[in-house]
Amino acid sequence: MVSSEKVIRVHIVDDDPTDFVILDELLSGSTRFRFELSHLSTIEEARQELLDPECDVFLIDYxxxxxxxxxxxxxxxxxxxTIPIVVLTGANSPQLDDEVLELGAADFLPKDELSLPLLERTIVHAIRHKRTELELxxxxxxxxxxxxxxxxxxxxxxxxxxxxxxxxxxxxxxxFMDLDRFKEINDSLGHPTGDLLLLLISDRLRSVIxxxxFIARIGGDEFTILIEELHSVNDALSVAHKVVSAVSYPSPVGGHELxxxxxxxxxxxxxxxNTPIKLMQKADLALYEAKRSGLNKVQCFTANLQTQLEKHLYLEKGLxxxxxxxxxxxxxxxxxxxxGQKVIGFEALxxxxxxxxxxxxxxxxIPVAEKTGLxxxxxxxxxxxxxxxxxxxxxxxxxxCRIAINVSPLQLKxxxxxxxLESIALAxxxxxxxxxxxxxxxxxLDGIEEHGRVSTELSRLRGLGIKIAIDDFGTGYSSLRYLRQFPADxxxxxKSFVSSDREELFEPDICxxxxxxxESLSMEVIAEGIETPTQLLELQQLGCLLGQGFLVSRPLTFEEASQWALAGRPSPA
Structure with a gap:
């Protein structure tokens, strides 16, 4: 609501002093509202005012x-x-009316129709409408x-x-900031605790900025901070270290001290x-480098990272x-x-x-393809x-012979x-x-935790009779609870558990x-990276039935694989 007690500050942008006088006389006669007028006579003055406006509404001559x-x-x-703009003109043109409204003007008024009631109504409506728009x-x-x-x-x-x-x-x-090992907190203590931690971290960020x-949360545990009025890089580094220090205080959350x-x-x-996308891209790359260097790190974008970015862009263009x-x-x-090394299928690479x-x-x-959505x-x-x-x-x-294809969770999301898949197979x-x-x-695990659509898509796949294989098993943050919730096939x-520089299995106990x-979950097991007869024999002794690796074959062209499939086909009963 625009109060009649409040002064409404109006900036009039018009290169004709006579028009300003007319508007001044009209609005100064208002008994409903108190208007305070300022005159800007050039487009450059108006541009400067748009940077940091000190008014409630602009009235601008077209x-x-x-x-x-x-x-x-x-x-x-x-x-x-965030300030509404009303456009005035002496030209009677419906085309101008449509044009300025499409560009974001609050209203368009012909000068020959101006009256105090019309100006009052237009100005107040423009302010109210803008406030509603900003709230939405x-x-x-x-x-x-x-x-x-x-x-x-x-x-x-x-x-x-x-x-x-x-x-x-x-x-x-x-x-760009994210919390180290936040996923482990979510997995072990649950999402409610994770949410409480995010609220606490948000308050700490507000206290040091x-x-x-300006602070924003752009992902699960990802935050962005905009720092203006810098004198040097050291100012930004100082803020970054304050943030790291504030986050690292012990965090009492949900009965736990984290x-x-x-x-x-x-x-x-x-x-x-010099654009939002370039700066955000480079801050994100610097964050990735900070996390590679260890925990609790601050990293500026550097010439070395520029080289990595150029390689990323080069690969993106090539893809x-x-x-x-x-x-x-x-x-x-x-x-x-x-x-017997009988072929039962192939992995597509x-x-x-x-x-x-x-x-x-x-x-x-592949990381470039995932990051760009390709x-x-x-x-x-x-x-x-x-x-x-x-x-x-x-x-x-x-x-x-089935073909196993590697699928990114981004495809499922x-x-x-x-x-x-259904459309292509049918065609x-x-x-x-x-x-x-x-x-x-x-x-x-990430997909099921963070995105219900992944579970839905995987369930639909199993409904089509398609087997789901968990690749690189044992290298992630394992949880049998998730495997029971969504059993794969x-x-x-x-291969890091199977092969190394020696003949024997590298990690027989893990295998x-x-x-x-x-076996307890009625799942098949395929051992990857089998390179020696000894590894094969030890896997057999452990009860593993299936494998792949250079001991039998490297990845093949389609023509070579077709010969393998023909030669390895089981004899008819």
Whole structure:
């Protein structure tokens, strides 16, 4: 509600002094509201005022020398200006009316229709409408748990801050922070305790950040901080270390005293970028480097990280080109019975040869694909090629060899993976149950904990008769509780437990424990990375029945794999 007691500050932007006098005379005659008017006579004055407006409403003439209100409206949108703008014009044009309203003007008034009642009603309505709009925005752009801004609001405020810095020549810093080992707290103590910890950390962040700065929660335990009015990088580092120190105090939560720490990556304007996306990208990369260096670390974006970023962008560009030009290949590594080495299926392994780089390691390009979202269309390409292989095998009379494909939880979170699989299998005329889905242990647990859609998609897959294999088992944060909640069909013993520089099994006790656990849950076991006859024999003695590895075969081309499938096919009864 706009009170009649409150002074309504009106900034009039008009290059004609006569028009200002007319508006002044009209509004000074109001008995309902108290208006306080200021006159800005040039578009440059108005632009400067938009950076930090000290008014309740702008009244702007459409034609301003060589510029127009359109220019100011676009500037206001870029700056996310929270003050309503009413446009006035002497031209009678419905097209102008539509144009300025689309650009965010609160209203459009012809000058020849101006009257005190019309001005009063328009100004008050514009202010009320803007307040309602901002309140709705606040609800949409706030994190419901902590009340902090979310990613969308952070990006908007960062964009506005950058515009001010570009005009003033100032500096700002973007900090990315996340809590070290937060997932372990969630897993061991539950989400309610994790939420209480996030609330406590949010309060601590507020206590060490100036009012002029801004904090947002952009993910589970991920926070961003915007620091303005910097004099040097050291100012940002000082704030970052204060944050790390505040977070590291013992945290009494839900009857537990938790000792948590935080890692921070930071990027500086203008040194590290001049757009929100560049600064956030570089702060995120610096955070990743901080976490690689250990716990409780602060890392600035550096020239070395710039090299990593350039490699990331280079690979991203290459992946997009490879998708458009069908430059991937799918090799197949046989999976076989330890007794007799009879082929029972294959694991599909994505291969990519890129320019002068030659063969690019999946360890290099898969993280880039996941970070950019390209893993979803790449995953569909893998599905399509695997189904084409199965179709060709059908024509050769091979009907009992399944193909296991590796699936990222991001593909499952997108919610379209199973639909794509069904559609592709139907188009190729193959049975979906000849496919197997492999997902890493850590990804499976993360996905089920944080995203219900992952569980839904996996359940739909099992409903289609598709087996689900847990890859790299034993390397993640294991929990039998999750396996019982969502039992998979196959457990793959990670190769780090099987092979090393010696003939024998590297971790026989762990291998035995995994085999025993799988048997208790009625799951198949496949040992990866078998390289020696001794390892094979020891796995057999532990009760493992299936394996894959260089002892029998490296990954094969489709033509080579087809020969293996034909030769390894069981004889008819």
């Amino acid at each position: 034609f301003l020398g060589r510029g127009t209100a359109r220019d100011l409206l676009m500037e206001a949108r870029k700056l996310h200006c 925005e606040r609800m949409v752009k706030r994190d419901p748990l902590t009340g902090l801004g979310n990613r969308l609001l952070f990006e908007e405020i960062l964009e506005s801050s950058l515009a001010r810095c570009k005009r003033s020549g100032g500096k700002l810093a973007v900090l 100036r009012e002029a700065d 000792n948590v720490s935080a890692s921070i990556g930071l990027a500086i304007y203008p040194e590290n970028g 997009r080109y490879a998708l458009e030009n069908d430059q991937f290949d799918l090799h197949l590594q046989p999976q076989w019975t330890l007794e 994505l291969r990519w040869r890129y320019g002068a780089e030659g063969m690019v390691s999946p360890a290099d390009f 893993i979803v269309p790449i995953g569909e390409w893998v599905l399509s090629r695997a189904c084409q292989y199965l179709k060709e095998w059908q024509l050769l009379g091979i009907n009992n 997108a919610g379209k993976f199973v639909d794509a 190729e005329g193959v049975s979906a149950d000849l496919l197997e889905v492999e997902i890493t242990e850590e990804s499976l 196959v457990v793959k013993i990670d 035995k424990a995994i085999v025993t656990m799988a």
